[in-house]
Amino acid sequence: MLRTLSLFTVSLFLLIMLMSAFVIIPKVNQMFESQHHEDLQVELALEAALFNNFVESQRTIIEDLATYPSLTSAVMLSDASNRTIQELLDNVIIGGEKGRLVLQDIAGNVLMQTGKNLQADYVTDNQWIEPLLSGVKPYHFQLLSQEGQRLTFKMSVPVLYNSYVEGLLSSEMTVSLADVFVIKSFNNNVAFKLVQDNLVIDTGTKHIKTFRENSMQLPGPNLTFIFITDDALIIDSKRSLQNTILSVLFFSFVLSFLVFVVLGYQGLLQAQHTNSIRFSFWKTYALPILVGVIGVSASISAYMMTLNLEKTTIEKALTVESQQKINAIRASIDKNLQSLDAVKAFYSASASVSRQEFKTFTAPLLANHDNIQALEWIPNISHSQREYYQQQAKLDGISHFAIKEKSANGSLIVAKMRDNYFPVYYVEPMTGNEKSVGFDLASNSRRLAALMDAEKHNRKVATAKINLVQEQGSQSGILVFNPIFSDDVTSDMTEQAQHLRGFVLMVLRVGDLIASTSMSGAGQLSLYIEDVSDADSPEVIYGNSPVNNAFSRAEILTVAGRNWRISTYSEINDESIVWSAWLILIGGMILSGIISLGMVHLIRRREIVEQLVNIRTSELTASEEEYRAVVENAVDGLITIDEQGRIEKFNASAQKMFGYADTEVIGSNIKMLMPEPYHGEHDGYLKNYHDTSVKKIIGIGRYVEGKHKDGRVFPIELSISEMLFANSKKFSGIVRDISKRIALEKEREKFIDELTDSNEELERFAYVCSHDLQEPLRMIRSFSEKLQEHIADDLKNDAKGQKYFNFVTDGASRAQTLITDILAYSSISSDTQILERVNIESLINVIRTNMLANQEVNKGKITFEPLPELQGNKTQLLQLFQNLINNGMKYQKPEQIPHVHISAEDAGEHWTFIVKDNGIGMEERHFKKIFEVFQRLHRRSQFAGTGVGLSICKKVVERHGGTIWVNSKKGFGSTFYIKLLKPTPIKEN
């Protein structure tokens, strides 16, 4: 039973293992896989969105350019010789280098082009133009080539006038792949591919071990975006998960196998010490505790794993969100900075830009970039020019223009006299920025630092966080300076300052900037931006620093020479996500508990049953041993044979009887123990029984003969019984050697014969004797009487002589009586049995008549109640009753009148005759003696007699199959009881 349970446990584990191998692991894999796939889809979408953003920002650059009014008019007129436009295009800087631009009219004719090495075919390839012209597509993006880590593409946008397409502006741009895909911001196990019209651009895939490509059709750029991830990691995790599951199962299996072995061994021990085992703590609880511990550990591990998995999932989601947010911000800033480049290009193309021209140029830019607070023109004004500019501004309609600075108390005042001023001269849009007009940016240290940096390095430089002059709210602001030099910039720094015309400036409110990124509001993450250009004293630009970091991720973003650290964080631990882990933990523990308790219950039950079984088994064994002992020690031989007659069992007695050891006969045919004719006929008997099922000997005893090993044939008594089993039959025979019995029987028969002979002889002898002895006795008696008469005279005085004569005659007379009685006694058995119906009443009447006639002196009474008839020898029955009645009359007290009363009682199959007298009675010790031959209770002088009468009665009764006994008390008469069979009913015939 225990082993069965262990086996069950092992099987269960094995089953679980197999199930895990064939069901659970693939299922887990599948789930893992689908989760992974989902993650990848999300990432793909994100990356695609980022790429779209990139394309959009590039498009913005060209569109910004395309909205320039002179450009529009030049296109409308197909004026290929417009110098201004040509110069503008020549000075456009895209991505830090001169833009390669192509301006076409609606017919596709190239009006102007700048830069060298244009890769696209603008003259003959017109297929892409039509969708732009018809307004189906807002732009055309075309991959051109890849050179190492650099990508060249073409971006074409329509040139619009009042929403009508008037021409086409295209730009060929070469960018670093790293800028396009921001690979470094993600992880190193990804790569990207862009496929457009058989042209494939990729970011390099050497580092990918196991490819997994997820592609997405991007309708905007009209290309296939392929996101490549390395499955090696996921495969590794999958493998490690599988290994974990399998090793846990294998461990459990090994453990359970050990348990099985230990318990199995215990079970064996137990089988040997059946009754000594009681409920032991370890035996009962070890396995359940083990199972419980394993279950709890497994639950905890599962809980940890789930928790970990969940956390990883959440973290990943948050990471993705963080990346999305940061990338959006990056894209937005990049886009704005590009537009500042466009303004710079505009300035570079023109020797002077009027306030109106500035307004006209920046209007579409501002419309496109609604998160730009303002675009400004900051001219470099020497003190001598101050008055001129103020006048000029008034002419432009700015009535109260003055160069201002901030006083110590924060209010704006007219700037003090300096060598150079950098006032805000043009501001677009004016609305909301009025306050800043005229403000000398050089008057403020932070602005001045950026300004000088920008001038010094001829590049865009952002300020540290500042409070905008026009700020109404509480947002941080930054300014980005882009220096404009009057001549081509040389590397000679000393000369640059001489030619500095001023700065185009972009004013950004950080709050607006963040708000404009589409993803800023969504999601769980908060933003926190610091300016960490000075690592020692970071300045908060946006948001609040996190109180705690449930999740935090940051990236450094370079914004026009300043380093911003953009942190995304979540302060709340999302506990709801952990419920499944808790569910697994609690559920697993409850399940373990239930299983353990169930096992305890089962084991206890099993132990009870086992002990019961042990008790029963030991009882059974005892009885079996007893049975075996009985069989083995049986006096009778016991032989069992199978259906074919082969001997299976041959006990000790059988071995002794037949002279064979059991090893000699087991397996042999039973015939070998039989002499002819049994030997030859036995097969036939068996076959006959099989065929007909007619039993000849089975179930009945029979006398047959057996053959001893030494060839001796001896008589046996054989009884065969049949034993039916589930699918076989056996016969068991009990064999008894009856040689001795038969010998004894023969001897007995001989004795009986002899005895019968001698009895008959004796009776004959007694009969003869009696008759023949009468003669000489008669002689003695008669002649002694004669002699007595003859010498009567002589005897007259001789008393002694008389006495002697009396002795002689008396002796002779007694001898005669004795002989008569012996004759009567012996004749009872010698008489042939004459069975007849005897009327006892008439019998007694005869006796009474005779008696009264013969014994007149002794006048007795004989009475009787109605008496039944008997069946028997009439003479003998007469003798019986006569003797009893005689005795009743004889053994009497002298003065008493004898009375014998005869009655009968019904005793079932018998009649009991009761002969009761009123005589002298007798002591109890004589009740048996009186029925013996020649036994007397009285002296002859008291009562004459031979002691034969009652013997005759007894013999008669016994000859009739009855019994006789007496009951008496001395002095109070005797009662004789005669019990005889009732006569058989008379047959009517």
Next chain:
Amino acid sequence: MTENVRLAEILLVEDNEGDIELTREAFEEAKFRNKLHIAEDGDIALDYLFKRNGYENAVTPDIILLDLNLPSTDGREVLEIIKAEPMLKRIPVIVLTSSQADKDIVESYDLHANCYIVKPVNAMKFMGVVRSVENFWVDIVCLPSVNN
């Protein structure tokens, strides 16, 4: 005769009148002065010996002559009772019977009979045996004192 010669008391237990007569005559002819008491059956013999039922004044015999075949209580029973009774067991019991059966002889001696004699069929021999018995058991054999 002499004063120191004590008269022996002999109890004859016998139901056959003929044998009683012969025994008595044998005693008379021998002119013994020993006294012969007759008990005609076993019951009387026991009454006599235990001095009851009218035999209260009976004299304890020195010798008992006992027939085996007696009516009522037979000789074997009488013998057994005598030999089981401390007051009587020292009295020599001479079994005098007509039975020659080995069974009776063995049984008698087993019951501590002092000797076993078969009655001769001839009357003269019978009387001779009786005289011999008397002679041997009274004159020759040394008997314990009655008072003991």
